[in-house]
Amino acid sequence: MRDAGDNWGGTIAPPPGGRRRRPFDGRLAQAGETMLPHGNGRSYGDSCLNDSGWLLTPAQGARIHGFDAETGLLDADAGVLLREVTERIVPQGWFLPVTPGTQFVTLGGALANDIHGKNHHRRGTFGRWVESFELERSNRGTLHCSASENADLFHATIGGMGLTGFVTRLRLRLMRVGSASILETTQRFSRLSDYFERAEAADERHEYAVAWIDSLARGTSFGRGHLICGDHAAEGDRTGRARPPLATVPWTPPVSPLRGLGLRAFNELYFRKARPGMSRRTVPFDGFFYPLDRIGGWNRLYGPRGLHQHQSLVPTRHAAETVRALMETALEAGQGSFLTVLKRFGALQSPGLLSFPTEGYTLTLDFPHLGPRTERLLDRLDAIVVAAGGRVNPYKDARMAPATFAASFPRWRELEALRDPALLSDFWRRTALRLPLPSLDAATPASESVC
Structure with missing residues (x-):
């Protein structure tokens, strides 16, 4: 996988000579070159990349x-x-x-x-x-x-x-909280409609709720999966220390095992891991929140060209049919998602100008990058989301069209007006800077543009 320490998806080849980075020393302005703050490189796409300039990493000794x-x-x-x-x-x-x-x-x-x-x-x-x-x-x-x-x-x-x-x-x-340990309740369901019938009630009863979906199931079992809920246990872990990794993927296989028969076998086994009906147990917090952290370098399993993660948000009124359409489109393209996650977002509004979450349902799909074939699929998924009045997550993206970004985040011009002139990302170049800006007379003053 390409330079996955710079972005987690690893689909973007670094420029000749590698990416330039330096610790932030209090200086942002540098003649003729742009910069971009860069944390730990866990964004999937190019929102954390600046291949025409510098990546500014946190200074040593953060505390x-x-x-x-x-x-x-x-x-x-x-x-x-x-x-x-x-x-x-x-x-x-x-x-x-x-x-x-x-x-x-x-x-x-x-x-x-x-x-x-x-x-x-x-x-x-x-x-x-x-x-x-x-x-x-x-x-x-x-x-x-x-x-x-x-x-x-x-x-x-x-x-x-x-x-x-x-x-x-x-x-x-x-x-x-009482402790970091989680009282986990898992309910196995047989079809996608079962999830939508239960999601709101699960949110009302539990602090945490998310669904895993079998992306390859067809017919009457289409969209089967697990509704996984959790609450902090009154007694349990008070150390906050995550367990050591179970294993590490030491190298990138030439072909991803997360496709075809390998993916089908995983989904079948994982679906049957939960007993029919409902089960309860107390689990460590790291297994509940961070299961993939326990496999070092798990993103290498997607193969040498990396992975695309497509995360979308659709309004509640269109959610059931839109989620079905997204999953059916991936199935028809012969590109089942390894990790398919479905979650309901509540009505709490973010203070962020361009924040991704808003009320509705969010679906996350992971695909090994297979070149133009995968890119065509992602374009089709984008179109379905935009037609439903939804949005595509920018910090999971490495290829969406400028028009998709503008439809997802119509207030993007307000961020452009407040962008630091020394800072730029590859994502912003690829999307926002290719979109028309209003004339100076028609522009909304930055001081009036944010609530």
Whole structure:
């Protein structure tokens, strides 16, 4: 897999001589070249790449400056990993209010992508829990940003994919829990319609809820899977330390095993892993939230050309038929998804200007990159999503058309107006900068463009 340390999908070949990076030293302006903040390289596409300029990595020695165990307020450098936060706060009875599917994400990356988790219906996005942050701008120096101070940049930076400046430090509110251990409830269902009948009730009863879908099942079993719910146990793990990896994929196979018969066998075995009906057990937090972290280098299994992850969001009123259409389209193309995840987003609104989550249902599909064949499939999936009034996740993307981005995020021009002039990403070049901007007379002033 190509240079997967720079972006997790590994579908984008680095430029000759490799990608240029340096630790952030307080300077953003550098004559004639653009820069881009770069965390731990877990974005799948090119929103974290800047092959025409520099990648700015967090300075060495990122640390947690303070944690108030009474109020749950954390003060930390943006380069601190979520894993380091968990190890610090769980012994004192707290947990991350929003966490994605990996612990190996920096706080700055979580802010820049306004990440979501299995509890969006209860807690919303990461940005809702950010009190304030320090932002270094090439043209304005260091700014303190919050909902009441430099509010336009506060909202634009949350979900702004690192384009508004370099976040150096932030303050985050946390969630009090009994323990990190999870009381997991798994319900096996036989068809896609069963999930939609149960999803809202599951969200009402549980802190966390997500579904795994068998992407290859057909006929009356189409869309079968597991509805997996969870709540923090009153007693259990108070260390916050994840277990060591079970295994590591040491090299990239010439052909991905996550296709054809291998994928079909995995789906059948995984579906039958859960007993018919409902089962309950207490599980370690890392197995519930971060199962793939336990396999080092798991992305190598997708083969030498990497993987595409397609994550879409569709409004509730169109969700059942649109999700079915997306899955049927992938089946017809002969490209079943290895990991298919379906989740309901709640009504809690993100403070981010370009945040991906909004009320509806989100479907995530993973495909080994097979060249033009896969790209044609992804274009078809994009068209289905846009026609349903939905959106495609930009920080999982490496190829969407500018028109798809504009349809997904009609407020993109407001971010462009607030973008730091020294910062640019390959994603922004490929999408936003190929779209027409309004004339200067018709442009909305940046100060009025963000609520």
